[in-house]
Amino acid sequence: MLKLEHVEIRKGDFHLKSHFDLQQGHIYAVLGPSGGGKSTLLEAIAGFDPVSAGQIAWHDRSITTLPPGDRPIAMLFQDGNLFPHLTAAQNVGLGLHPNLRLTKQDQSEIVKALSEVGLDGLADRKPAALSGGQQARVALARLTVQRRDLILLDEPFAALGPALKAEMLALVADLARARHATVLMVTHEPEDARHIADQVILVAEGQAHPPVKTQQIFDNPPPQLRDYLG
Amino acid sequence: MAGRAQPVSAWPGTSAAITLAVLILGTLTAVALRAETGAGLGRAEWAAIRFTLIQAALSGLISVTIAIPVARALARRRFRGRRILIALLGVPFILPVIIAVLGLLEVFGRAGWISDALGLLGFEPIRIYGLHGVVLAHVFLNLPLATRLILQAWQEVPAERFRLAAQLGCDGRAMFWLIEWPMLRRILPGAFAVVFAICLTSFAVALTLGGGPRATTIELAIYQAFRFDFDLGRAALLSGVQLILTILAAALALWLATGTGFGKGLDRAVRRWDGANPVSRTADAAWIIAAALFLLLPLAAIVVSGLPNVLSLPSTVWSAALTSLLVAALSTCLLLLLALPMAFAIARGGRGIVELAGLLGLAASPLVIGTGLFIMIRPIADPFALALPVTALVNAITALPFALRVLVPTARDVVERYGKLGVSLNMAGLPFLRFVLLPRMRPQIGFAVGLAMALSMGDLGVITLFADPDIATLPLQIYRLMGAYRLDDAASASLLLLVLSIGVFWVLDRGGRRHAEA
Numbered sequence: 060m061l062k063l064e065h066v067e068i069r070k071g072d073f074h075l076k077s078h079f080d081l082q083q084g085h086i087y088a089v090l091g092p093s094g095g096g097k098s099t100l101l102e103a104i105a106g107f108d109p110v111s112a113g114q115i116a117w118h119d120r121s122i123t124t125l126p127p128g129d130r131p132i133a134m135l136f137q138d139g140n141l142f143p144h145l146t147a148a149q150n151v152g153l154g155l156h157p158n159l160r161l162t163k164q165d166q167s168e169i170v171k172a173l174s175e176v177g178l179d180g181l182a183d184r185k186p187a188a189l190s191g192g193q194q195a196r197v198a199l200a201r202l203t204v205q206r207r208d209l210i211l212l213d214e215p216f217a218a219l220g221p222a223l224k225a226e227m228l229a230l231v232a233d234l235a236r237a238r239h240a241t242v243l244m245v246t247h248e249p250e251d252a253r254h255i256a257d258q259v260i261l262v263a264e265g266q267a268h269p270p271v272k273t274q275q276i277f278d279n280p281p282p283q284l285r286d287y288l289g
Numbered sequence: 290m291a292g293r294a295q296p297v298s299a300w301p302g303t304s305a306a307i308t309l310a311v312l313i314l315g316t317l318t319a320v321a322l323r324a325e326t327g328a329g330l331g332r333a334e335w336a337a338i339r340f341t342l343i344q345a346a347l348s349g350l351i352s353v354t355i356a357i358p359v360a361r362a363l364a365r366r367r368f369r370g371r372r373i374l375i376a377l378l379g380v381p382f383i384l385p386v387i388i389a390v391l392g393l394l395e396v397f398g399r400a401g402w403i404s405d406a407l408g409l410l411g412f413e414p415i416r417i418y419g420l421h422g423v424v425l426a427h428v429f430l431n432l433p434l435a436t437r438l439i440l441q442a443w444q445e446v447p448a449e450r451f452r453l454a455a456q457l458g459c460d461g462r463a464m465f466w467l468i469e470w471p472m473l474r475r476i477l478p479g480a481f482a483v484v485f486a487i488c489l490t491s492f493a494v495a496l497t498l499g500g501g502p503r504a505t506t507i508e509l510a511i512y513q514a515f516r517f518d519f520d521l522g523r524a525a526l527l528s529g530v531q532l533i534l535t536i537l538a539a540a541l542a543l544w545l546a547t548g549t550g551f552g553k554g555l556d557r558a559v560r561r562w563d564g565a566n567p568v569s570r571t572a573d574a575a576w577i578i579a580a581a582l583f584l585l586l587p588l589a590a591i592v593v594s595g596l597p598n599v600l601s602l603p604s605t606v607w608s609a610a611l612t613s614l615l616v617a618a619l620s621t622c623l624l625l626l627l628a629l630p631m632a633f634a635i636a637r638g639g640r641g642i643v644e645l646a647g648l649l650g651l652a653a654s655p656l657v658i659g660t661g662l663f664i665m666i667r668p669i670a671d672p673f674a675l676a677l678p679v680t681a682l683v684n685a686i687t688a689l690p691f692a693l694r695v696l697v698p699t700a701r702d703v704v705e706r707y708g709k710l711g712v713s714l715n716m717a718g719l720p721f722l723r724f725v726l727l728p729r730m731r732p733q734i735g736f737a738v739g740l741a742m743a744l745s746m747g748d749l750g751v752i753t754l755f756a757d758p759d760i761a762t763l764p765l766q767i768y769r770l771m772g773a774y775r776l777d778d779a780a781s782a783s784l785l786l787l788v789l790s791i792g793v794f795w796v797l798d799r800g801g802r803r804h805a806e807a
Contacts, residue, residue, distance in 0.1 A: 102709075105713060106294055106712075107294050107709055107712070107713075126294055126712070126717065127294045127709075127712045127713045127715075128712055128713060128714060128715025128716070128717060129715065132713070133713070134709075134713045136709060136710060139706045139707060139710060140710060142707060142710075142724070142725060142729075144728045144729060145724065149724075153714045153716065153724070154714065157714050157715045157716040157720040157721075158716075158719070158720045158723075158724075159720070159724060205714075
C-alpha cells in the first residue's frame with residue numbers, strides 16, 4: 060500500500076498538504092476544483108516534482124527520492140501519451156523495455172496486449188493513423204504490459220466523448236481488478252467517480268483530504284465538495 | 290534528487306559549453322598576452338576601425354532601407370514565382386562570399402556588364418573597389434536577410450487589423466501610419482543591428498574588394514599584420530579591438546532583434562484591401578523586379594561565364610573541392626558534438642553557462658580565434674600543418690550560434706511534451722535520446738547540418754591565415770585564381786562551389802525532413 064506521511068508540496072506560492080494511506084487494489088478518484096492541486100498530487104507521487112517535506116512510502120519502503128521510472132508506478136497524462144513517430148507496437152513495447160530491445164516473447168506479449176484492447180492488426184500503425192479512441196487504447200495496452208502496482212491517470216481520456224471515456228475507464232477498472240493494482244484517477248466529473256471509484260480523495264484549498272467511500276461522500280458531501288458540485 | 294526529474298542529463302551539454310568557452314577565452318587570452326608587448330593604436334589602426342564602422346553602418350542602413358519597400362511588396366502581392374523568390378532570399382545566407390564577390394564583379398566591375406553598357410553610351414566604367422564595392426557586396430549579401438526579417442514582421446500583423454482598417458476606409462497612407470509604421474519601428478532597429486553586426490566581422494569581402502589604407506577592415510588588418518608583417522603584437526591588439534566591437538554589436542543585435550528570419554510560413558501572402566491602384570501596383574512590381582535582378586544577375590553571371598569551362602578545370606581546383614568537402618564534413622561533426630548536447634542542456638531549462646557559451650560564439654571573430662590558435666599551437670606543432678583541422682574547428686564555432694537557434698526551440702518542445710512520459714517509462718538517458726529526441730528533431734538536425742556544411746564549404750577566413758601554397762580549400766583556390774587574373778577559371782570554380790554548397794545544403798535539409806512525422 061501507498062503511504063503519504065505529512066507530505067508537503069510547494070510550487071511558488073502554491074502548496075499542498077496530504078497525509079493518508081491508499082489500500083492495494085482499490086480505485087480512488089481525485090476530485091476537486093481546477094487549480095486545486097489534483098495534478099500536482101499525482102505528479103509528486105509519480106516523482107516529477109520533489110516533495111518539500113514528508114515521506115512517500117510503498118509497502119513500508121520510502122520511494123520519496125526514487126526517480127519516476129524506478130517507482131512502482133505507471134502514469135497516463137492529459138495528452139502526449141504516445142510518441143507520434145513510433146508505431147503502436149513500439150509505443151507499447153516501451154512499457155516492457157525502454158530501450159526497445161524486445162525478445163520474441165515480448166513481441167507476442169505486445170500483440171496480445173493490443174488485441175485485448177481491441178486493436179488487432181493495427182500494431183504497425185503510427186498514432187496519426189489511429190483515431191483518438193484507438194490512441195487511448197494503445198496507451199492502455201502499454202499500461203497492461205507495464206505491470207505496475209500503482210496506476211495514475213491524470214485525465215487521459217478527457218478529450219474523448221462520454222461513452223468512449225466511460226468504456227476506457229471501465230477497461231482500466233477491469234485491468235486493475237484483475238491485477239489487484241491500485242488506481243488513482245483525477246477527474247472533473249462526479250459521474251466518473253460514482254461509476255468506478257471505491258473511494259474519493261477531495262483536493263481543495265491546499266489540502267488533499269484522506270479518502271472517503273464514494274457512496275458516503277456523495278450522500279453527505281463536505282462543504283468544499285458541495286461548493287464544487289454546486 | 291534535486292529539482293524536476295529530467296529525461297536527458299545536463300553534463301554532456303555543460304562539458305561541451307565549457308570546452309567551447311575554454312577554447313574561445315583561451316585563444317583570446319593567448320592573443321591578449323601578446324598584445325601587451327605592442328605599441329598603442331597607430332594611424333593605420335584607427336583608419337581600419339573607422340572604415341569598419343562606416344562600412345557596417347552604411348551596409349546596414351542601405352540594406353534595411355531597400356528591404357522595406359521590397360518586403361512590403363512581397364507581403365501584399367501574390368504572383369507566380371513568389372514562393373521561389375522568397376525561398377531564394379534564404380540563399381545568400383549560405384552563399385559563399387567569394388561567389389557573391391565574383392558575380393558582382395562580373396556585373397558591376399570594370400569589365401562587367403553594366404560598365405560595358407555605360408561604355409557603349411560613352412561613359413566611364415564604374416569603379417567597384419573600395420568603400421562602395423564593400424558596401425555593395427554587403428548589401429547584396431544582407432538585403433535578403435533584412436527583407437526576410439521585415440517580411441516576417443509584416444506577416445505577423447494579424448489579418449484582422451488590415452480588414453478593420455479597410456472597413457474603416459483607410460487608404461494606403463493611413464494604413465501605413467496606423468498599422469505598418471508601428472510594426473516597422475519595432476523591427477527596423479533589430480534588422481539594422483543584425484546586418485551591422487554581420488558586416489562588422491566581414492573579412493572575405495574586404496579582402497577581395499577592399500584593401501589599401503582607405504578600405505581596410507579590422508579583420509583584414511589582423512590578417513595583414515599576421516600574414517605580411519608577422520607582427521603578432523599588432524594582430525593581437527587589433528583582435529582585442531575587434532572583440533570589443535563584436536561583443537557590443539552582438540549585444541546590441543540580441544537586445545534589439547526580435548526575429549530570426551528562419552521562420553516558416555513566409556510564403557503566405559497577407560490579404561490586403563489597399564494598394565489596388567495602378568501606381569502602387571507598378572511601384573510594387575518595380576521593387577520586386579529590381580530586387581530580383583540585383584540578387585539573380587550576379588549568380589546568373591557566374592553560371593554564364595563559368596559553365597563552359599567547368600569540366601576542363603585544372604586538377605588543383607578539383608582537389609581543392611575535395612579538401613573543402615572534407616573540411617566541411619569534419620567541421621559539421623565537431624559542430625554536432627558541441628551543438629546537440631548544448632541544445633539538450635538548454636532544453637532542460639539549464640540556463641547559465643550553456644546559453645552563455647552559445648552566445649560567446651556569436652561575438653567570437655573567426656580571425657581572432659584563428660590567431661589565438663596559431664599562437665597556442667606554435668610552441669607545440671607546426672600550425673601550417675594543422676591548417677585544415679583548425680579551419681574546420683573555427684567554422685564549427687562560427688556556425689554554432691545559428692545551429693543552436695535552429696535546434697533549441699524544438700529540443701525544448703520535445704522535452705516539454707514527452708519528457709514526463711519518457712521519464713515515467715524509465716527511458717531517461719540514452720533510450721530517450723535514441724527513440725525520442727533524435728527522431729523528433731531530425732528535420733532541425735538536417736537543417737543545422739546542411740547549414741554548417743554549406744557555411745564551412747564557402748568560408749574564406751581562417752584558412753587564409755594558415756594556408757601554405759600547397760594546400761587550399763575551394764574558396765581559397767578561387768581567390769588565388771582571381772588574384773592571378775584567371776577570371777574564367779575562377780568563375781567555373783565558383784560555379785562548382787555554388788553547386789556543391791547549395792547541393793549539400795539541399796540534400797541534408799531534405800534528408801532531415803524526409804519521412805519526418807508531424
